[in-house]
Amino acid sequence: MGSSEAEARIDLPDVRPSILIDGTALAAGLVTRIAADVATMVRTTGVTPGLAVVLVGRDPASDIYVRRKIAQTGKAGMRSFEHRLSEETSEAELLALIGQLNADDAVHGILVQLPLPAQIDAGAVLDAIAPAKDVDGFHPVNVGRLSTGTGGLVPCTPLGCMMLLDTVIEEYRGLKAVVIGKSNIVGKPVALLLLERECTVTVTHIATRNLPDIVRGADIVVAAAGSPALVRGDWIKPGAVVIDVGINRVPREDGGTRIVGDVVTAELGHARAVTPVPGGVGPMTIACLLANTLQAAGDLVSGSRPSHRRQAG
Numbered sequence: 001m002g003s004s005e006a007e008a009r010i011d012l013p014d015v016r017p018s019i020l021i022d023g024t025a026l027a028a029g030l031v032t033r034i035a036a037d038v039a040t041m042v043r044t045t046g047v048t049p050g051l052a053v054v055l056v057g058r059d060p061a062s063d064i065y066v067r068r069k070i071a072q073t074g075k076a077g078m079r080s081f082e083h084r085l086s087e088e089t090s091e092a093e094l095l096a097l098i099g100q101l102n103a104d105d106a107v108h109g110i111l112v113q114l115p116l117p118a119q120i121d122a123g124a125v126l127d128a129i130a131p132a133k134d135v136d137g138f139h140p141v142n143v144g145r146l147s148t149g150t151g152g153l154v155p156c157t158p159l160g161c162m163m164l165l166d167t168v169i170e171e172y173r174g175l176k177a178v179v180i181g182k183s184n185i186v187g188k189p190v191a192l193l194l195l196e197r198e199c200t201v202t203v204t205h206i207a208t209r210n211l212p213d214i215v216r217g218a219d220i221v222v223a224a225a226g227s228p229a230l231v232r233g234d235w236i237k238p239g240a241v242v243i244d245v246g247i248n249r250v251p252r253e254d255g256g257t258r259i260v261g262d263v264v265t266a267e268l269g270h271a272r273a274v275t276p277v278p279g280g281v282g283p284m285t286i287a288c289l290l291a292n293t294l295q296a297a298g299d300l301v302s303g304s305r306p307s308h309r310r311q312a313g
C-alpha cells in the first residue's frame with residue numbers, strides 16, 4: 001500500500017481520534033454470556049446445543065475458519081459435529097448428509113461452509129437445510145423472515161455488524177447508512193437490519209456511480225465489497241462510524257501474506273469509530289454463529305415458532 005499517497009489525501013477538519021471497536025473483546029464477552037445460557041439450558045432441559053459444520057474440499061482459508069468455529073463451540077459448552085467431505089463429493093451425497101443432519105435431534109444448527117466446489121449447486125444445498133436449523137440464515141424462509149421483520153435466524157456477519165454498531169450508536173433512527181456491496185451474505189441482510197432501525201439506507205455496488213460522493217453523506221458505512229483499501233479517509237464524513245467487513249489476503253513485503261479490510265483505517269482519524277481487520281467483524285461472525293445455534297436449540301426444544309431475536313447485549 002502506498003502510505004505516502006494515503007497521507008497526502010487527508011485534508012479534513014481536526015476532530016477527536018476515532019475509537020477502534022474491539023471485536024475480539026466484544027466477541028469474547030458474547031461467548032461468555034452464551035456459555036452461561038448454554039449451561040442453564042443443559043441444566044433445565046437436559047439438551048446440549050449442537051452445531052454441525054460441513055466442509056467440502058480443502059480450501060486452506062475455510063479450514064482455518066472451520067477450526068475456529070469448532071473451537072468456539074467448545075468454549076460455549078456446545079457440541080460440534082464436523083463433517084469433512086472430499087473435493088469430489090457430489091451434490092446428491094451432500095444433500096443426503098443434510099437430510100441426516102435435519103433429522104438428527106442432537107443437531108440444532110447446520111452450517112455448510114461456502115464456497116462449495118463447482119459441481120455442487122450451492123442454492124440447492126442451502127434450500128435443503130431445515131430453516132429451523134439454518135444458523136447461517138441463508139435459507140429463503142429466513143431471508144423472507146428478515147425482509148418482513150418476522151424473526152427467524154439472521155446471517156451471522158450482519159448480526160455481528162449490528163452488535164459492533166450498537167457499542168457506539170444509541171439512536172439509529174434517521175441516520176444515513178451506506179452499505180458497500182450487495183451480496184446475499186452481507187450487503188443485503190445488513191441493509192435490511194439497518195432499515196429495520198429506521199436508518200435511511202443506500203446500497204451501493206460494483207455499478208454504482210460516484211461511490212466516494214455517496215459514502216461522504218453517510219453517518220454509518222458498512223464496507224463489504226471485498227476490495228482491499230477501497231474506502232479512503234477522504235470518503236468518510238467526520239464523526240461517521242465505519243464497519244469494515246472486508247477480509248482480503250494481500251502479499252507482504254517479506255513474501256508472506258496478511259489480512260487487510262476494505263477500509264484504509266489509518267486514514268480514519270476523523271471518524272467516530274472504526275472496526276479493525278483482523279479483530280473486528282470476523283470474531284463477531286463466529287460469536288453470532290454460536291448465538292444463532294443457541295437460539296435454534298431453544299426454539300427446537302420448546303417447539304416454538306422462530307423467535308424474535310432479543311436485543312443484542
Ligand SMILES: Nc1nc(=O)c2c([nH]1)NC[C@@H]1CN(c3ccc(C(=O)N[C@@H](CCC(=O)O)C(=O)O)cc3)C=[N+]21
Pocket residue numbers: 062064065068111112113114115136156247259277278279280281282283285286
Ligand atoms: N456458510 C458459511 N458461513 C460463514 O459464516 C462463512 C462461510 N460460509 N465461508 C467463509 C466466510 C468467512 N468467515 C469468516 C469467519 C470468521 C473470520 C475471522 O474470525 N477472522 C479473524 C481472523 C482473520 C485471519 O487472520 O484469518 C479476524 O477478522 O480477526 C473470518 C471469516 C465466515 N464465513
